[in-house]
Amino acid sequence: MSWVYDLTIIIYALSVLLYFIDFLNNNRKANRIAFWLLSIVWLLQTVFFLIRMIETGRIPILTIFEGLYFYSWVLITLSLAINRFIRVDFIVFFTNVLGFFIMALHTFAPAQHQSTLLAEQLVSELLFIHITMAILSYGAFTISSVFSILYLLQYNLLKKKKWGKRLIRLGDLSKLDHMSNVLNMIGVPMLLLSLILGLLWAYIKLDHFQWYDFKVLGSFFVLTTYSYLLYLRFGKGLEGKTMSTWNVAAFLVLLINFFLFGSLSRFHIWYS
Structure with a gap:
């Protein structure tokens, strides 16, 4: 599944790039394509999140590695929801510049196996x-x-x-x-x-x-x-x-x- 994850990063980058083109040139076509690419990124992220949940048997948010991924997913989700119901132009672009930065940090961060093992020992509904x-x-x-x-x-x-x-x-x-x-x-x-x-x-x-x-x-x-x-x-x-x-x-x-x-x-x- 690693190549699918790499593809997700590429699609995310293309989406942000098209939003940037729309911001500079008021290109509605670029805006629409960027929106659908971002929707694909959200879908793939959600699938990865669910797979990780099944693999670990818990909600994967306990380490900084997992937290960065969830933070990125939250930003994409909120930006798409706001764009759908409030229709504030450029909110998706500015939000996902940050979202892509967070996603990139997650991509290049070490997996932190020790932190994951310790986190699993500290599992709690309160946590x-x-x-x-x-x-x-x-x-x-x-x-x-x-x-x-x-x-x-x-x-x-x-x-x-x-x-x-x-x-x-x-x-x-x-x-x-x-x-x-x-x-x-x-x-x-x-x-x-x-x-x-x-x-x-x-x-x-x-x-x-x-x-x-x-x-x-x-x-x-x-x-x-x-x-x-x-x-x-x-x-x-x-x-x-x-x-x-x-x-x-x-x-x-x-x-x-x-x-x-x-x-x-x-x-x-x-x-x-």
């Missing part, structure tokens, strides 16, 4: 739910940041009075700002519940739980950052360009926690 909700919340925050990037791009075009098809297709500023906020509202409680379940699992399963672990502190910092964004939105009435800029900055904090703090963690040794 499954904790990790799943955490990655889904990260997916929501990622799409939220993409909406903010689109907002900043649209704002810049309007300010410079660069009228054209791209300006129209980027969508209304208020809509982009609203969707970014909605996704943060979904992501924050989901991440909070994930952390609560993770702490509960840790107290039950682990003999020595470390609050000062990089991953634990980093996850709570991410939660605090996005909670503060919601406070700025609803408590201070902050919106528009300033809010979008803060949202993109918050996403950088999320990436640091996911990649850097995860590698420094001792508590999440089976997940790094």
Whole structure:
């Protein structure tokens, strides 16, 4: 099946390339082809995910190797769903630039057999739910940041009075700002519940739980950052360009926690 996986990467790359062509030249034909190629990628990813689930006898999300794959799948799923029901042009392109990057990291990452064996020993329903909700919340925050990037791009075009098809297709500023906020509202409680379940699992399963672990502190910092964004939105009435800029900055904090703090963690040794 390795050649099928390689083919999936190639199709994904072609899809992102066609979306980029559409972004530059407003090529609707390229957009349609890219959409169907991305749908094929999603189908193949789903099949691989199910095969892996059957092979391991569990939901394959317990190691960083598996987590990257699931994160990529979540991004593709959310982008296709948003494109289908909300019809915000370019959201799929920007989201899947990130998705392809995550997929590439998964492709070239070592399989981490020791982490997989240790993860299988630590299987728990609490752990499954904790990790799943955490990655889904990260997916929501990622799409939220993409909406903010689109907002900043649209704002810049309007300010410079660069009228054209791209300006129209980027969508209304208020809509982009609203969707970014909605996704943060979904992501924050989901991440909070994930952390609560993770702490509960840790107290039950682990003999020595470390609050000062990089991953634990980093996850709570991410939660605090996005909670503060919601406070700025609803408590201070902050919106528009300033809010979008803060949202993109918050996403950088999320990436640091996911990649850097995860590698420094001792508590999440089976997940790094």
